[in-house]
Amino acid sequence: MSTNTSLRSLLSGSTLPKNEAKILLAFVLEKHYQLPRSALLSRDEMELSPQALKQWKDVEARRLSGEPIAYLIGKRGFHEIELYVAPGVLIPRPETEILVEIALREIQKLNRPANILDLGTGSGAIALAIAHLASQALVIATDQSPEALAIAKMNAEQLGLTDRVQFSEGNWYDALDDDHPSTQFDVIISNPPYIAAGDRHLNEGDLRFEPASALTDGGTGLSCLEVIISQADLHLKPGGIIAVEHGFDQSDATVHLMKMANLQDIQVYQDLAGHSRATSGRKSAT
Ligand SMILES: C[S@@+](CC[C@H](N)C(=O)[O-])C[C@H]1O[C@@H](n2cnc3c(N)ncnc32)[C@H](O)[C@@H]1O
Numbered sequence: 001m002s003t004n005t006s007l008r009s010l011l012s013g014s015t016l017p018k019n020e021a022k023i024l025l026a027f028v029l030e031k032h033y034q035l036p037r038s039a040l041l042s043r044d045e046m047e048l049s050p051q052a053l054k055q056w057k058d059v060e061a062r063r064l065s066g067e068p069i070a071y072l073i074g075k076r077g078f079h080e081i082e083l084y085v086a087p088g089v090l091i092p093r094p095e096t097e098i099l100v101e102i103a104l105r106e107i108q109k110l111n112r113p114a115n116i117l118d119l120g121t122g123s124g125a126i127a128l129a130i131a132h133l134a135s136q137a138l139v140i141a142t143d144q145s146p147e148a149l150a151i152a153k154m155n156a157e158q159l160g161l162t163d164r165v166q167f168s169e170g171n172w173y174d175a176l177d178d179d180h181p182s183t184q185f186d187v188i189i190s191n192p193p194y195i196a197a198g199d200r201h202l203n204e205g206d207l208r209f210e211p212a213s214a215l216t217d218g219g220t221g222l223s224c225l226e227v228i229i230s231q232a233d234l235h236l237k238p239g240g241i242i243a244v245e246h247g248f249d250q251s252d253a254t255v256h257l258m259k260m261a262n263l264q265d266i267q268v269y270q271d272l273a274g275h276s277r278a279t280s281g282r283k284s285a286t
Contacts, residue, residue, distance in 0.1 A: 005053055008044040016063055024063060027073040028056045068206040079129035083155050088147035090214040091206060092125035095245070095271040098278045099189045100129045102243040102269070106187050107134045114138070115183060117235065119172055119190035119228055122214060124152030124165070126189050131161045139165045140183070142175035145213060172224070173231050184237040190228050191245040196221035222253055229257040232283070239285035248275035255279060 004013065007025065014021040026037040032052040033039075039046070048056060059072045070076040070091040076083055078092040079100050085091055103126075107114045113136045118127035121141035131139050143149050149167050156162045168175040176183065195216045201207055207215060217223045225244055232242040242263065246254045251268045258266045263281030271277035 005047050006044065007040055007046050007048070010048070010056060011040070011044075014060060016060060020063060020069060021060070023069055024059045024072060025056060027059065028052050031055070066205075066208060068209055070206075071209060076123075078123075078125045079132075081129050081132050081159055083123045083125055083128070084151060084158065085123050086151060087209060088145065088211060089123040089151050090210050092123060095277050096126060096191050097129070098269050098271065099126055099191060099243050099245055102241070102278070102280055103130050103137075103187045103189055104134055106241050107137055110136075110186060112136065114186040115237075116140070117176075117185040117188045118142070119175075119188065120144075120192050120214075120224075121152050121167070122148050122191075124155045124167075126191065127152070127165050128155055128159055128161055130189075131164045132159060135164075137164065140168060140176070140180060140185075141165055142168045142170060142172070144169065144171050144175075145211070148211075148214070172227050173235055176235070183235075184240070185235055186237055186240050188228075188232055188236060188240070188242040189244075190242075192224035192228055193217050194221045194225060194246050194250060221247060222250065222257075225250070225254055226257055229254070229261050229263070229281075232263065232281075233261055236283040238283060241280055241282045243278055243280035245278050246276075248277065251276035251279055 011021050022040055026040060029035040029039055062072055068091055070085050071087055074084055076085050076091055079097050116130055116137050116139040118141040121127050121143050124141055127139045127141035131137050149169055153167055156165050168179060193214055193216050197216055197218050225246060255266055258281035264284055265282040267280050268276050269278040
């Protein structure tokens, strides 16, 4: 007979949305019993040990107070990889996969070893998703946050990509100064902080728990995009491409920044919700 600590009664008694309760209970099962998620159904009479029950109550309470699921379970899927994530880094978003796709298309077209730069790598999401699929890509991933870089390096090790992804700490392109001063890139990718200071979204949902330095530039939202785009020409090979993510209402401003930087073949990309979410531009080939 089931008691109030059986999997079934814990799930039915939780006030969390069902899908969230299942993810968190599956996490506890995996951690304490190395059981797969399917055990939620196949062993729903199973009673949790006192330690497992304590952890379930802890993650349930923290989720009820708003902590992101990805931080509670320590991972998030992105493109075709899984990343370790913790409060020091942004939780990778599905819309950022647009940048990975742009880079992969470009690498495929080049059909030779390609030099890629990922500015503001966070968990390493973009850099590692590219390197995972493109064996000809050599990627440099930068961030100004040592905490983020430590997590990105752990992910590179976990995914076996340390030979093709290098990490550098510093402010945007300054991070290249010591080790790669004259490297020019086939592809520059960045998902910089682009939310304006005071935007109400910063006080909503997962964003309340993510590092402010990953979300906002503390100003209009455009200052990081401006630095990254205006200096792209110096760091791109002739014919190279830069692609950046931006807010749904920042595509006009981003296109303008690309025109000011003499970039050509400017294209805007929509996310799955139909919002303008990324823009690319190309350095002249001559
Ligand atoms: C929106 S997050 C993107 C993280 C990751 N690329 C992703 O898409 O999931 C922006 C990242 O830029 C980094 N960053 C912010 N200001 C920076 C700066 N001045 N120079 C380098 N990196 C910076 C933050 O630490 C953060 O990791």
